[in-house]
Amino acid sequence: MQDVECVEFLQWALPRLHRRWPGFRKVRRTACKRVSRRIQELKLSGTRTYREFLGRNPGEWSILDSLLPITISSFYRDKAVFDFLGQTVLGEIAANAAAREDTLRAWSIGCASGEEPYTLMLAWRLGAQASFPGLDLRILATDVDATVLDRARAACYSISSLGQLPATWREQAFTRDTDRYCLRAEFRTGIDFCLQDIRLALPPEMFHLILCRNLVFTYFDESTQRQILERLFTRLLSGGALIIGHREVLPPGTTGLAPWPGAERLGIYARG
Template sequence: MKDSECVEFLQWALPRLHMRWAGFRKIRSRVCKRIQRRINQLQFESISAYQEYLQKHPEEWQKLDELCRVTISRFYRDKMVFNLLELEVLPVLAGQALSGDEDVLHIWSAGCASGEEPYTLVLVWDLSLQLRFPRLHMHILATDTDPVLLKRAEQACYTFSGVKNLPAAWRETAFLDTAGAYCLDPVYKRSVDFQCEDIREALPAGPFDLILCRNLVFTYFDSELQTIIRDRMWDRLKPGGALVTGVHEVLQEGKQDFEIWSAQLGIYRKAGQAHVIC
C-alpha cells in the first residue's frame, strides 16, 4: 500500500470515527502498517477492497478504531509540565483541599496507557510534596480503553527508556531492578486505581481537583467531540481545579471558560478560588 493510498483512506475513514486527519498526519506510518496487516489478514488485495468491506460490515469499524489508537507514553513526559505541577499547581490544589477540610486530592488521568503518567504524579507527590502536606493524600483514577495496556500498568514494569527521564534518585528509590526491567515498588502503586473506560462514551463522576488529558482528545478527536468532552471535564472539576492538556494541543471553546494557568504548557483552571500557595 502506497502512502498516498493510506492517506486518502484515512481522510475518508477518520471523520466517520469522529477523529481528525491533522492529528494523525505525522504518525500515520504506524497506523498504516497496522491497517496493512489487517488487509493481509482479511486477504484483500487493496485498501479499496477493505474500504468496501467496511461499508458492508459495520462491525469492522470497531476493529479499525482499535488500529487507530496511538500510544506514546513514558515517565516524566514533557518535564516542564511536571515541574510546574510540582512547584505550583499541586501545592495550590493541596492548599484548596485543606482549606475545605479535605484529606484526599482527587485526580483523574485520562488515557493513562501503561501507567507512566499517573505513576509519575505519585512520585512527584510522595517524593517531593507529601512531607509538606502530611494531612493530605493523593488518589488517582487512571482510565484507558485498552485492557492490554491497563494490565501492563497494573504490573508496572518498564524498560530503561521508559523511566530514563526521571531524576536518578527517584529511579533508585522507587524502582526495583528485576531481570533488566524497572518494576515500581508496590508502595507507590497503592494510590492509583485503573479502570477500562472509553472517554468518548463515559467519564468518571468526579469531582476532581486535577484532570490530566494529554495528547488524546485534543489531538485525535474531531472538534465536535472535543467540545463535548471538554464541557464534561469542566463539570467534573471542582471550583479552582486544574486541567492539563498536551503542550501542543489547543483547548476548544465550550459552554464555560477555563482560565489559563500556563498557555505554554497547556494547563488551565476552573474559576473558583484564588491562587494561594501553601
C-alpha cells in the first residue's frame, strides 16, 4: 500500500473511530502495515474496496479499531518524568497513603509490555519506599492487547529496552538469560496485569497515582478525551497525581487538576 493511499484512508477512518489523525501521523507506517495485512486477509484489492466492505459489514469497524493501538515503550521512558516522580511525587502521595493507613495504589493505563509499571515498582522499591517502611505499593496495569500483556507477565526484555534505566537498578533487579534480561520475582509482586479498554470499563478501586501517558491525549479525539478524563477523575483520590505524556495537553477548560509544582512541563497534574 502506498503512503498516500494509506494516509487518505486513515484520515477518512480515524474520525469515525473517534481517533485523531495528528496522533497517528508519525506512526502511520505501523498502522498502514496492519491495515494492509487485513485487506489481504479479506482478499480485497485496496482501501477503496475496504471502505465498501466496512459499509456493508459494520462489525468490521471493531476489527479495524483493534489494529490501531500503537505500542512504543521502554524502561524509564522520559527520564525527567521518572526522575521527578521518584524524587518528589512518590514521596508526597506515599505520605498521604501512610497518614490514612492505606496501601499506595497506582494504575498504569496502556501498559503495553510492562515497562512502565515495572519502572514504577523499581522507583518505589529501590527508592521512595525506604522512607515509608511497611507501606506497600499495588499497581494495576491495563491494556487492550492480550499479546503484550503476556509479554509483560513474562517480564523478559532486550537490552535496548533497558537503555534509560539506571545501571544500578538493572544490576539489582534483573538477571541475564542469554540475550534477554528478566526481572527478578521480588520486583514483579504487587503488579496485576488486566485486559481492559479504558473506553469501556473502569476498575472499582481508587488510586493515588494514575499514569495515562501517550495514549488517550494523543490518539483520541477531544470528545473522547473529555469522556475518559471525567472517568479517570472519579478514580483519582484527592491529593493524587495524574501523569500524561509530557508533550500531551489536557482538553481546554479542564478543571480539578493543576500542574504539579515544579513539573509544569512534565505532564504531571495534582488533583485538588
